[in-house]
Amino acid sequence: MGNTALCKHHRRIGRAAMALAVLLVASPLASSRVHAGEAVDPQAVxxxxxxxxxxxxxxxxxxxxxxxxxxxxxxxxxxxxxxxxxxxxxxxxxxxxxxxxxxxxxxxxxxxxxxxxxxxxxxxxxxxxxxxxxxxxxxxxxxxxxxxxxxxxxxxxxxxxxxxxxxxxxxxxxxxxxxxxxxxxxxxxxxxxxxAHESEAMGYRATLAAATAAHDVEAIRELKAIAPFPDPSDPMADLAHLGTERKWLARYGGAVWRxxxxxxxxxxxxxxxxxxxxxxxxxxxxxxxxxxxxxxxxxxxxxxxxxxxxxxxxxxxxxxxxxxxxxxxxxxxxxxxxxxxxxxxxxxxxxxxxxxxxxxxxxxxxxxxxxxxx
Structure with a gap:
């Protein structure tokens, strides 16, 4: 590239840089008053x-x-x-x-x-x-x-x-x-x-099977302790045991997966x-x-x-x-x-x-x- 062409090239770069600088100065991001480390209210944001x-x-x-x-x-x-x-x-x-x-x-x-x-x-x-x-x-x-x-x-x-x-x-x-x-x-x-009843029964069986496959002694013990689950004769007992069943169901991915x-x-x-x-x-x-x-x-x-x-x-x-x-x-x-x-x-x-x-x-x-x- 000759000297004349090189000068023109540099001038174009200079004009582009100046235009970019003007754009940045004018942009909301550039003029933002938010600074790193500034305390913010996440709910308000x-x-x-x-x-x-x-x-x-x-x-x-x-x-x-x-x-x-x-x-x-x-x-x-x-x-x-x-x-x-x-x-x-x-x-x-x-x-x-x-x-x-x-x-x-x-x-x-x-x-x-x-x-x-x-x-x-x-x-x-x-x-x-x-x-x-x-x-x-x-x-x-x-x-x-x-x-x-x-x-x-x-x-x-x-x-x-x-x-x-x-x-x-x-x-x-x-x-x-x-x-x-x-x-x-x-x-x-x-x-x-x-x-609903069959869904609960299937969830319990699948969770117990997953715990058994994982040799999870604590989960197996707690899940077997609430059997039969669900109990069609006593829904309030099921409610009392629901926290235990849901804890292990969640642990093995039945509530939220990965x-x-x-x-x-x-x-x-x-x-x-x-x-x-x-x-x-x-x-x-x-x-x-x-x-x-x-x-x-x-x-x-x-x-x-x-x-x-x-x-x-x-x-x-x-x-x-x-x-x-x-x-x-x-x-x-x-x-x-x-x-x-x-x-x-x-x-x-x-x-x-x-x-x-x-x-x-x-x-x-x-x-x-x-x-x-x-």
Whole structure:
């Protein structure tokens, strides 16, 4: 390269460098006042970072009178005209709002996502701590779910919405879809419940077999000490032994597969939507709801449902023993529905949307969103 060309080349590099410097000076990142080591409030940071700023964004968190009491409903979405997705959490009492910042902000790019702290759960429990346990039953919870769905449809002017149920919420969801199929573009089940007693029995046997194969003396001793599990004659004894069974089921991957269950739980402590008091109430509500509803849950057998008149799509973790995925597969094969499909998540157990959030998002966008385009 000659001297003249070399000088021109250097001038071009100089101009490009100057332009880049101007760009950096003008950029928000360059002018940011955040410095390494600066103390920050993680909840405040997450609250701002996960909030859509558009004029048509939806952010509507409030208590709504449902079933005669104040119940917490959270509605979030990037665009007001997006299809609505109503999420029914598991447990009972296991509200997912504290952890949902890990995955639902991405859902909100395609759907307006509605989350509800059910009777006896989360913020709803905090608002109604003296609610008698007798007011919790599957039928009462199902009527609450009906009211929530009706409230959402009326408030946002929608004839149909997408209904999603997880675990215990999949009991309510499937029953609701059976009663009102014309309300829903689709029913989506995560960790779909079917025959509760058989699911518990299969989970116990698989966990004991895994412990035996691993020569885990402590696990074998503790699991054999609670036999028979489940005991059809004494559901309250099963409830007393549930902590032991779930401890070892989780240890052998039946709840969360090759992820840190503890880390996923602790992530909720950073939630921008839950205070420390809310979080403490969540734990109390979980114990309260489980005690009130467990005897009735153990008698649930949704395998008797042979027909649903709206599309049914199941998202199942291949390793789910908490709510047995093989039973969900067996049930779906005999179901009649306009559309039915099961998508396996090979690296998940019971918490599919937390364990494989990327695949969950892609699958919702690919399999569910098209059903809303009537």
């Amino acid at each position: 997450l609250r701002e970072a996960r909030q859509f700023q558009g004029s048509d964004a939806v952010r509507d968190d409030r208590f709504v009178r449902i079933g005669g009491i104040e119940q917490w409903i959270s509605v979030r979405g990037r665009h007001r005209d997006a299809p609505i997705l109503l999420f029914l959490h598991g447990g009972p009492g296991f509200t997912t709002i504290p952890n949902s910042y890990l995955y639902t902000a991405e859902w909100q790019e395609y759907f307006t996502v509605v989350q509800w702290d059910q009777r006896g759960a989360g913020k709803t429990f905090g608002r109604n701590p003296d609610l008698p346990a007798s007011s919790l039953s599957i039928e009462r919870m199902l009527k609450d779910a009906e009211e929530v769905a009706a409230y959402v449809r009326k408030t946002y002017g929608r004839r149909k919405i997408v209904l999603v149920g997880h675990s215990w919420g999949s009991i309510l969801g499937l029953m609701l879809a059976q009663r009102h199929p014309d309300w829903f573009y689709a029913y989506v089940g995560f960790g779909q419940a079917t025959d 992820n840190s269950e503890a880390a996923l739980d602790r992530a909720g402590l950073l939630s921008p939507d839950y205070t420390a008091a809310d979080w403490a109430g969540r734990g109390k509500g979980l114990d309260y709801s489980l005690g009130a509803l467990w005897p009735e849950i153990t008698r649930v057998n949704l395998a008797t449902i042979k027909r649903i008149d709206c599309p049914v799509i199941l998202f199942e973790g291949r390793h789910d023993l908490n709510v047995n995925a093989q039973l969900a597969d067996r049930w779906l094969r005999q179901l009649q529905a306009p559309v039915k499909k099961l998508i396996w998540f090979e690296d998940s157990a019971h918490m599919v949307f937390e364990e494989e959030p990327g695949k969950t998002l892609v699958t919702l966008q690919r399999e569910v969103l098209p059903l809303t385009r009537e």
